[in-house]
Amino acid sequence: xxPWALLAQVVHEPAAHEGAEKAAEGAAEHHEGIxxxxxxxxxxxxxxxxxxxxxxxxxxKHLLWFGIAAAVVLLFVRLGMRSYRKGVPHGLGAALETLVxxxxxxxxxxxxxxxxxxxxxxxxxFFFFILVAALLGLTPFSSTATGNLxxxxxxxxxxxxxxxxxxxxxxxxxxxxxxxxxPGLPLWLLPIMIPVELLAMFTRPFALMIRLFAxxxxxHMVIASLLLLIPLMASINLAFGVGMVPISLxxxxxxxxxxxxxxxxxAYIFTLLTSIFIGMNxxxxx
Amino acid sequence: xxxxxxxxxYLAAGIGAGMTIIGGGYGIGRLAAAAMDGIxxxxxxxxxxxxxxxxxxxxxxxVTFFSLIVxxxxxxx
Numbered sequence: 001x002x003p004w005a006l007l008a009q010v011v012h013e014p015a016a017h018e019g020a021e022k023a024a025e026g027a028a029e030h031h032e033g034i035x036x037x038x039x040x041x042x043x044x045x046x047x048x049x050x051x052x053x054x055x056x057x058x059x060x061k062h063l064l065w066f067g068i069a070a071a072v073v074l075l076f077v078r079l080g081m082r083s084y085r086k087g088v089p090h091g092l093g094a095a096l097e098t099l100v101x102x103x104x105x106x107x108x109x110x111x112x113x114x115x116x117x118x119x120x121x122x123x124x125x126f127f128f129f130i131l132v133a134a135l136l137g138l139t140p141f142s143s144t145a146t147g148n149l150x151x152x153x154x155x156x157x158x159x160x161x162x163x164x165x166x167x168x169x170x171x172x173x174x175x176x177x178x179x180x181x182x183p184g185l186p187l188w189l190l191p192i193m194i195p196v197e198l199l200a201m202f203t204r205p206f207a208l209m210i211r212l213f214a215x216x217x218x219x220h221m222v223i224a225s226l227l228l229l230i231p232l233m234a235s236i237n238l239a240f241g242v243g244m245v246p247i248s249l250x251x252x253x254x255x256x257x258x259x260x261x262x263x264x265x266x267a268y269i270f271t272l273l274t275s276i277f278i279g280m281n282x283x284x285x286x
Numbered sequence: 287x288x289x290x291x292x293x294x295x296y297l298a299a300g301i302g303a304g305m306t307i308i309g310g311g312y313g314i315g316r317l318a319a320a321a322m323d324g325i326x327x328x329x330x331x332x333x334x335x336x337x338x339x340x341x342x343x344x345x346x347x348x349v350t351f352f353s354l355i356v357x358x359x360x361x362x363x
Contacts, residue, residue: 039362106337207345207348210351210352210355211344211347211348211351214348214351214352214354215347217355218351218354221358265340265344269340269341269344272337272340272341273344
């Protein structure tokens with residue numbers, strides 16, 4: 001994002017210096033081009049329209065990669081399960097087992113408690129889908145489905161339902177909402193505590209939504225703007241452009257490596273925070 | 287001095303992005319320093335400290351990204 005601001009300034013520079021109308025026009029056009037390329041890289045594109053109950057559900061870039069990510073998760077897990085038929089898992093099954101056990105033991109059981117195993121399938125779905133969607137987004141000619149606010153809204157909404165279900169299924173609706181207020185609270189604090197707790201109920205999934213979306217968007221924007229520095233420099237001077245190629249490629253490669261790490265961290269954080277919030281509702285303060 | 291509103295928006299986006307990173311970097315830096323300190327004092331608790339650190343880092347990062355989105359809207363709109 002910082003290179004982007006830099007980029008805009010640099011593009012405006014020649015226009016300001018030369019003052020020639022033609023140069024200004026050219027620079028403005030060029031700038032539009034770069035902003036467009038950048039947006040094209042991260043924004044969804046609909047391939048065709050299909051209206052269902054007045055909502056456009058036609059296939060789009062992010063929808064396609066959403067489906068591919070889901071299919072890859074299902075395929076890999078099914079393939080991994082096959083190696084269990086012979087008893088001891090090997091290969092893909094053993095690799096998946098490490099992640100599954102980590103989610104079960106370190107995330108679910110630790111944060112939700114003894115009934116954490118009920119939520120393991122949900123948490124595993126979150127973990128593998130976010131991980132695979134982010135990793136698929138790093139392959140050429142693809143896009144990150146989780147870099148779309150609607151997709152993360154859907155994930156966060158499921159997470160929100162799970163948080164509320166954890167409390168409601170265990171205590172009933174009335175007791176669940178009573179649990180939000182810690183016992184022994186002075187009565188005059190209630191007008192403050194009730195709005196705060198109600199707000200917290202909605203800001204938790206909202207923060208999950210924004211965090212995942214922004215993380216997926218930011219990495220792609222940084223990679224794209226680093227690569228776009230090459231045509232930008234070349235528009236000033238060809239030698240600058242050629243000189244920028246190795247710098248841009250090395251920086252973009254570095255950010256890509258970082259993105260692999262971010263894919264795992266974001267999958268972990270989304271799963272972990274969901275399980276912490278589920279645990280908060282399942283075991284309120286007594 | 288640019289008085290063009292678009293130029294001012296770019297300026298605001300640049301300054302905002304920089305200030306966001308100062309805040310986020312300071313927060314995560316303090317967090318990492320404290321976590322390292324804790325791990326150095328008690329190496330057995332390294333796993334727990336690392337987990338707690340990643341959660342707190344994620345929360346700080348979420349807020350940071352929130353304001354970065356505001357700055358990018360300033361630069362793009």
